[in-house]
Amino acid sequence: AQRVTQPEKLLSVFKGAPVELKCNYSYSGSPELFWYVQYSRQRLQLLLRHISRESIKGFTADLNKGETSFHLKKPFAQEEDSAMYYCALSSQGAQKLVFGQGTRLTINP
Amino acid sequence: KAGVTQTPRYLIKTRGQQVTLSCSPISGHRSVSWYQQTPGQGLQFLFEYFSETQRNKGNFPGRFSGRQFSNSRSEMNVSTLELGDSALYLCASSSRTAGNTIYFGEGSWLTVV
Numbered sequence: 146a147q148r149v150t151q152p153e154k155l156l157s158v159f160k161g162a163p164v165e166l167k168c169n170y171s172y173s174g175s176p177e178l179f180w181y182v183q184y185s186r187q188r189l190q191l192l193l194r195h196i197s198r199e200s201i202k203g204f205t206a207d208l209n210k211g212e213t214s215f216h217l218k219k220p221f222a223q224e225e226d227s228a229m230y231y232c233a234l235s236s237q238g239a240q241k242l243v244f245g246q247g248t249r250l251t252i253n254p
Numbered sequence: 255k256a257g258v259t260q261t262p263r264y265l266i267k268t269r270g271q272q273v274t275l276s277c278s279p280i281s282g283h284r285s286v287s288w289y290q291q292t293p294g295q296g297l298q299f300l301f302e303y304f305s306e307t308q309r310n311k312g313n314f315p316g317r318f319s320g321r322q323f324s325n326s327r328s329e330m331n332v333s334t335l336e337l338g339d340s341a342l343y344l345c346a347s348s349s350r351t352a353g354n355t356i357y358f359g360e361g362s363w364l365t366v367v
Contacts, residue, residue: 188257188356189344218321231297240348241284242356244297 148174149232151245158222166217166248168206168224168232176234178215179242183229190228192217192230202226222252256281258359260345266365272333275362279326279347283357285309288320288327289360291342300343303328335366 148171158164171175178195193201195208195215206217215232234246259278267273278285287302287310299312303322320330326347332339342361348354 164347191355191357194355233297239310239352240287240302240304240346240356241299241312242287242289242297243299246296 147176147234147243149213149234149243149245150231151230151248153248154183154246155249155253157253160173160224161221164217164219164222164226164250164252166230166232166250168215168217168245170213170215170232170234172234173215175237177237178206179233179235180204180215180217181233181244183214183231185228189231224252226250227252258345258357260343260359260362262362263360263361264365266367267333267335268367269283269337271335272331273364274329274331275336275343275345275364277328277330277347277359278346279328279345280349280357283347283349283352284326285348285350286322286326287346287348288328289344289346289357289358290314291344292340296346297365300330332364338364338367340364 150169170242180192182192183189204219207217229247231247233242235242261276283351285304288300289297291297302310303318306322317333322328344361346356348356
């Protein structure tokens with residue numbers, strides 16, 4: 146069964162501190178992994194995907210197939226990073242996303 | 255380029271009624287999918303359409319249905335509404351030529367009373 150687990154519903158860090166949002170997945174095969182973000186009063190938008198291996202807004206995520214994890218990291222948090230973050234997976238090329246429950250990140254000044 | 259647009263944005267229905275939600279994908283996108291978002295269950299996939307054909311379906315009862323038109327616009331319908339159908343319904347579109355990135359609309363807030 147396909148499953149995405151985000152163990153932290155809430156995460157609060159101070160501005161300038163490192164941030165790590167955890168994501169573990171269960172999938173038989175080679176999934177595509179994504180991080181989506183939803184800022185207050187905005188639509189859900191793609192932050193990054195593992196196949197592009199980019200750094201977006203200072204965030205990076207590495208797919209660890211051995212640990213079936215795709216944790217999102219940023220070395221220095223900014224107040225504008227406060228948002229809801231969702232980890233998601235899909236089959237290669239498929240348009241069906243399986244989402245985790247989300248982590249609400251709050252950056253304190 | 256206009257994003258994914260959904261109408262109506264907010265609506266209130268009574269138990270037992272039916273509702274139709276509309277979605278206009280990004281121009282050129284032929285894949286349209288629908289998701290239900292609730293506080294308890296989170297984001298759950300409903301179905302996906304491509305070239306007017308349902309290509310994927312989630313685990314929802316038959317009261318939830320959808321369709322796609324030749325211009326890629328899509329509608330979803332929920333019949334015999336239940337209180338538990340109260341949710342934010344998100345439409346998303348994608349295109350293979352745009353790297354299959356899935357873009358979401360702002361959603362339609364449905365309240366069933």
